[in-house]
Amino acid sequence: MEYKTSAASAAGADDSARRRFLKLASTAAAASVLPVGVGAAAPAQPGYDVVVVGGGFAGVTAARELAHRGARVLLLEARNRLGGRTFHANFGERKVELGGTWIHYTQPHVWAEVMRYGMEIAETPGVAHPDRVLWMSEGKVLEIPVMENWALLEDALKRFHAEAGEVFERPFMAGLSAAGRKLDHLSIADRMAAIEMSPAQRDLMNAMMATNCHGPIASGAYTEMLRWWSLVDGDAARLLYSCARYKLKDGTSTLIERMAEDGGFDVRLSTAVVELSQDAAGVSLVTEADERISARFAVVAVPVNTTGQIEFSPPLLPGKTAMAKEHHAGKGHKLYLKVKGRLETLIFFAPETELFTMVFTDQPGEDGGVLVAFGPPVDGRVDLNDPKAVEPFVRRFLPHLAVEQVLGYDWGLDPYSRGTWCTLRPGQFGKHLEDLRAREGRVFFAGADIATGWRGFIDGAIESGLQVGQAVAAELRGRA
Structure with a gap:
């Protein structure tokens, strides 16, 4: 993992981008706080009821639910942190979220967790109450009163x-x-x-x-x-x-930490699974370090774009293998821009032909502030690490601003995500989703990418983890 902002795909990224990615991975990991009591070397003891592969919100939720019901659970996470595609870093004196960020009371599963653990909520000012809304059309910047817009x-x-x-x-x-x-x-x-x-x-x-x-x-x-x-x-x-108003005041990591602390399950970080086989007696997993781990059941809670990195025996259903090759559509970039000059509370839009499609104020200020910017893949056309490369776009809307710093994270280069939030491509919903959600023998599947409601969101991940946790717990009761 890495603090960088090039949105080039993994296949098209040049060697220097990959080297920068690997070099900065350790810095990124250091910025994330591990849950109290969770280490990278919990022993893989025999006799686990369930092994959960993937330590994002879906995997942690499933592990917690199963452990609360008396199951012996081991969670394996390839990264050296929990959180999956949620991840924070320091940007100046503030923490910013480089992955999944926003929650809302329309999202029942994550909101219930916020209430359960007493988390504090903060607002994003540019979305909550913008004073100005601007957008670009046919190369010109337009503005009308906010309510008319x-x-x-x-x-x-x-x-x-x-x-x-x-x-x-x-x-x-x-x-x-x-x-x-x-x-x-x-x-x-x-x-x-x-x-x-x-x-x-x-x-x-x-x-x-x-x-x-x-x-x-x-x-x-x-x-x-x-x-x-x-x-x-x-x-x-x-x-x-x-999509973008409310967020956790102290960061998404605080919620997943609370869930893990509350869970009562074992965690192994920096443990990538490369093989998963099953028979009538149980499941067997092989890690990248050639360690063998066995259990009665497995929960696979990894992004659908990455399932092809695990060799399954017997092979997965056609929908799962197809999605691992096709990938979903979420491949864009998200950047934080530190700017110099008076920054109002505002939001602006531009069509997909431009560098960014939506930009809004995260932190206003009389002498400068921070913008959050989203855009489609740039495929190496622009160096998104360079403040001066992105400044011309910002100045078309706000000519008085200078971009001083840029921070983002390339989820396309991250081997354990290979993309951002899940938006299915045409035809994938009807053709693949049933297979993606299906249990296969002793192996169950969870994740934000296969949720029924807020697919691609933190809420969807928790929804999926809850459902699968219940399903595996029922199996354990039936086979006790």
């Missing part, structure tokens, strides 16, 4: 998502309805092309949709956005707030 966006969003009620009558139900299957071949771009909008409105919508799918709108499935819309009951403001 929201009305313009809401009109487009409601027409874009007109079929959400029919497709997702109950958005947390597993699977895709018959109505959804008829639409699953469509991309976000396909749906956009079918809607009449002004050029300014179209570019505003493009910016929001490209941010949501974290890639070009041609790569994200229309059904994925219909699901998001149904989860917020068709409310435009609630959609934005659910």
Whole structure:
């Protein structure tokens, strides 16, 4: 893992980017706090009931639920920290989240954990109460009063998502309805092309949709956005707030630490699994260090883009192997920009042809502050580590600002993620999701990428971990 901001894909990254990635990995790890009592060398004792592979929110949730029900659980995490695709670092005098960040009370599973452990919430000012909203259309920066802008966006969003009620009558139900299957071949771009909008409105919508799918709108499935819309009951403001308004005041690491401390399970960090086999008696895992570990059951809680790095015997279902090759659409970048000059509380948008699609104030200030910026993959066209390379984009909106520092994390280069949050591509929902969620013998699968509700979010990871934890606990009771 690494503090860097190049959004080049793992296949296309040059050697210097990879060297920088590896060099900075130790710095990144040092910035994350490990849970009290969790070490990298917990002994792999015989007689485990369950081995959980993956220490993100899904894996930790499943491990906690099983341990609370009396199971002997060992969690294996390839990184030297827990948290998966949530991860913080120091940026000046503040901690910033380089991966999953925001939560909302529309997300029941994570909100319940926040209430359970008494976590404090903070707001992101540029989303919670922007004083200005700007967007780029046909190369020009436009601005109208905030409420008029929201009305313009809401009109487009409601027409874009007109079929959400029919497709997702109950958005947390597993699977895709018959109505959804008829639409699953469509991309976000396909749906956009079918809607009449002004050029300014179209570019505003493009910016929001490209941010949501974290890639070009041609790569994200229309059904994925219909699901998001149904989860917020068709409310435009609630959609934005659910994605980027509230966050944990002391960072996502504090929540996963509390969950791990509460869990009562063993943890092995820096332990990558390369083989997983099963028979009628149980499961057997082989680590990268050629260590053998056995248990009665296994929970695999790794991103779908990475399942191909584990050799399964017998082989996985076709949907799982297909997704490991195809990958989902989330491949973009997220950066923090420290700027010099007066920074107001604002948000601005630009279409996917630009460097960033959505930028908002994280920390305002009279003499400077911090912006959060999202954008599609740049494939090496711009050095996102260079403040002067990203400054021209910012200055098109705010000419008085200078970009002094940039910080991001390349999840595409991270071998244990190979992408950012999960947005399925056209056709993947209907073709693969049932296989992705399916149990295979003694091996169960969990993760944000295969959640039924807030797929790709912290909430989805916890939802999936809860469900799988319950399912494995039932198996253990039945076989006791």
